[in-house]
Amino acid sequence: MNEIKEKKTISEETSSDDMKVLDDLTSSEYKWGFVTDIESETAAKGLNENVVRMISKKKNEPEWMTEWRLKAFRYWQKMEEPTWPNVHYPQINFQDISYYSAPKQKPKLNSLDEVDPELLKTFEKLGIPLEEQKLLSGVAVDAVFDSVSVATTFRETLKEKGIIFCSISEAVKEHPELIKKYLGSVVPYTDNFYASLNAAVFSDGSFVWIPKGVRCPMELSTYFRINSQDTGQFERTLIVAEEGAYVSYLEGCTAPIRDNNQLHAAVVELVTLDNAEIKYSTVQNWYPGDKEGKGGIYNFVTKRGACRGKNSKISWTQVETGSAITWKYPSCILQGDNSVGEFYSVAVTNNYQQADTGTKMIHLGKNTKSTVVSKGISAGHGNNSYRGLIKIGKNAEGARNYTQCDSMLMSDKCGAHTFPYIEVENESSKVEHEATTSKIGEDQIFYLNQRGISTEDAVNMIVNGFCKEVFKELPMEFAVEAQKLLAISLEGSVG
Amino acid sequence: MLSIKNLHANVDGKEILKGINLEIKTGEVHAIMGPNGSGKSTLANVLTGNKNYEVTNGNVLFEEKDLFDMDPETRAREGMFLAFQYPIEIPGISNATFLKTALNEIRKYNKLPELTPTEFLDRIKDKAKVLGLDDTLISRAVNVGFSGGEKKRNEIFQMLILEPKFVLLDETDSGLDIDALRIVSNGVNIYRNPNNAFLVVTHYQRLLNYIQPDFVHVLYKGKIIKSGGKELALELEEKGYDWIKTEEFETENAWPESE
């Protein structure tokens, strides 16, 4: 479901005052509204054309949408699951998954006493109110939440500006001309194994359209939680910023979600026209599996933005602490002259988590610029790979890329790997790549200890310092949450 | 303030401190001199609780409390401060944030209220002035890209902010130009009072002209082999260390160190 959050005033440099951030951390309230309208229907396991048709029918989709799904499905059937990422997991049986699990049934619990104490501890550390804890862990709640009306108020404001912010399902019906024009225009249904699967069976997601010359006055956000967490399995998001438009979009959840869906294959498409800008921020902390590496989400996501217009800009910022396996490369296609692509990422792998993430910056237009800052943190037996492609096309006169790729190791058993790919077809371009790997310094920890700071706080401080260039790209409130999540996911991990 | 008895310590299984005895009373300044590798920094690390250094024998009381019962952060909160010979860099964390966190941890431990941002800022500005520290160094990441001398000044700056009871200065004078030496010494002298104490490790008598010690000790191969007043430093400057290495001591250490 979609939610909207009022934009906070953010100073240019949130960084200069980490303490402020830390203070806010303890005082900031959790103020998201949400919708709890749960229907329950689950299709039998397995995937074939009938299932695809059924999904489309359940959603009352027009014929052209059904056809698009079917084309994707037929294409997907001929594809092979990719094996090149540096991650290892047991073969997925795609016939053993239920593809219409709209709101998937969770065992209903009667009270918080029945919830995993580990999970409760985490909630506590995040400072999530009791009622909300219940919702997140699937305890029946009687309280009526007022969020529907809140969301509606925001929607009114957006409407005045001509902004469309709704679910993809709604958009298919209400704005078919826009969907036909843009859906699959950045990530076609033939793109890759998981993107094709998503095109065939996508459950729901968000659609944002910002009209010409409009700056979206608030940050838009989607939360994968309660009812929406279930449709998160094959999420599909499309954001379009017309000429001169601007929007900042937040995706993520602040509480760890125990989700029974093992496989998540989302697709996100962004389009910016002349002088438009989209800022897309993600905080992802899905269930990473237990300390022995059992369970956890497989997160196979295709995220791509097309800077179609000149002077347009797309910026991806992500903090990933969750999932058992993450396979994800938010990318930018820099078509318009002078367009700018940015990728700021923090990826944490602890225990037995594996992450193969990075970005692709495809420079096609003249004087296009891209910046990549990737911070990988590995702890426990975690395995973290950065994979990045910088491609400079023939016509990309004067294109520039700067990539900085740093890894921090917290233990002797974890790993960090870097796979940079650089393809340059234009001589006048400039591509720079810097990479570092360091072990968290015992001498740094001792230095902080000697000033009265505990080891746990010292580790958090060092890690936050390491990630600072990324955190300062996040909206203030998100940055605070990201720091908290990082602290939680790395608890007791130095060794 | 600090009472060290028969202290033995190993690094990597090799004995470096071989029975140190030292009494430091409140209000006193002790200097430790001695050739390279004699164990001066090792002593500082052992006292502050660096876990790479293993205490094998002896005990230390800090304000009547058993020092080895406390982890490094507790020792710091109890008022022990080490100005490092080689200060450490912490990228991405500003000096101010770092100091504010440290100060509040120490104050919390001592049941004092946290400083308000204004109070903290005032204190920072005040002390920075004493040391002639540029404002930019305060907002920059801890020690990152600082020159050698700036790092040393920053250590003393931290001392002034955190107000410890017992201060170890490990070669704080090395790497300082003549003016900086005067400024840093002045910082120490301003802070010196009847309620605190210092242990100053140095190679040069010059520092002791500025920071006048009550006692001077010579550490050699892990033992204090001579103690005296401040005139001992002058004597060392003039004659070097050879003359104190006693016959007895030489024989005792004549065995190859490889076992």
Ligand SMILES: Nc1ncnc2c1ncn2[C@@H]1O[C@H](COP(=O)(O)OP(=O)(O)OP(=O)(O)O)[C@@H](O)[C@H]1O
């Ligand atoms: N972490 C360590 N690992 C291995 N050896 C060490 C370590 N720390 C100290 N040592 C050894 O212990 C001995 C004493 O070193 P220490 O640093 O205490 O000397 P010092 O008196 O401070 O010398 P300097 O005047 O050069 O600073 C040296 O031989 C040194 O190599």
Ligand SMILES: [Mg+2]
């Ligand atoms: Mg030394």
